[in-house]
Amino acid sequence: MADIWLPSLKTATPQEGFDLATKMARVGVKVTQPSAEIRDKLRAAYDQDTAQLIASSQVIAIHFQTVAAANNYWRD
Amino acid sequence: MADIWLPSLKTATPQEGFDLATKMARVGVKVTQPSAEIRDKLRAAYDQDTAQLIASSQVIAIHFQTVAAANNYWRD
Amino acid sequence: MADIWLPSLKTATPQEGFDLATKMARVGVKVTQPSAEIRDKLRAAYDQDTAQLIASSQVIAIHFQTVAAANNYWRD
Amino acid sequence: MADIWLPSLKTATPQEGFDLATKMARVGVKVTQPSAEIRDKLRAAYDQDTAQLIASSQVIAIHFQTVAAANNYWRD
Amino acid sequence: MADIWLPSLKTATPQEGFDLATKMARVGVKVTQPSAEIRDKLRAAYDQDTAQLIASSQVIAIHFQTVAAANNYWRD
């Protein structure tokens, strides 16, 4: 995690902001379980589990709130 | 997901904003489980599970907060 | 869901705002499980399940945040 | 629920605001399960279940955000 | 709970704000389960349960949002 993955919250469009929120949700998992090997193994389980898919969607939604505010809702 | 599905957070009415929030919640699931076939199979389970229906409603509520703020609560 | 159920976020009082938030939480379930028959059957289970009652209360709380902000907290 | 239980979000102190948030969280349960008899029976279970106690505390926290904002954080 | 435990949301530092948020999360549990004896018994279970520890951390995070806003993020 030493490299720069989050230089800015600014994005050109809402959709790019959604992609950024998705990335932030994934990094939030990665900082707790840094092993890519274990995460890949775990993924096989959770992407078939709707409760966890919905929970993932919720984390994206929370990050998207932040990204959207940072971009002034792309109103400018 | 290469096409444009979220060009703007602006909607004409609160109800259209609610529809957009619903769409965003679904895309949040889709980015984690991209297979439409698997999602359809999973849907058969979760739309009979009230805990997951409530969780889905919660993700919509979070996205609706963002959409409503982006539209200045349709006060203008 | 073609009819207009959310024309505005404005309400006369906080309590009417709470009622609106409750309605929004329910519509959030309805858009995922559109069958009234299935929802009625499911209701028999979940309204005896405190974890789900609390989860429902949480969705209402999130929507109420939005409705309250839209009404400038009924301060005017 | 026909009587007035939420005439205003204004409270004199943060602590009264916390009490109001607690009340709002309970009403959120009540609107889903209106039977006091059933709620009393259910309470015997959930007030011994820490997961549900924490979930209740979370709903209070969300409502308290709203009440605190409505009172301008009691800064005036 | 008759005594004054929340006279103000103002704290001198972010860290004291975090402590206050922790206290608010605990009081949110206490108002639902007022018996200290039962809470002590329950604590033995939940402080070994990571899911509940994470849930507790989440309630603190929500209250900290409120406390931080009340203190204008300690920017002044």
Place this chain on the structure above:
Amino acid sequence: MADIWLPSLKTATPQEGFDLATKMARVGVKVTQPSAEIRDKLRAAYDQDTAQLIASSQVIAIHFQTVAAANNYWRD
């Protein structure tokens, strides 16, 4: 916890803000379960449990909202 771990919410970059949010989420667990020995033992379980990894990611997301607002979204 007597030492100063949260002197400020200001960070130089969004990414440092994310790191701070991660730390805050962990401290939120630590205040409930202060024993490092028990937390280490528990960690062995939860970092293999995707539901808990997602829940951890969510707590980070909530704290990141606060940190981002405190830094005016690093727009200045």
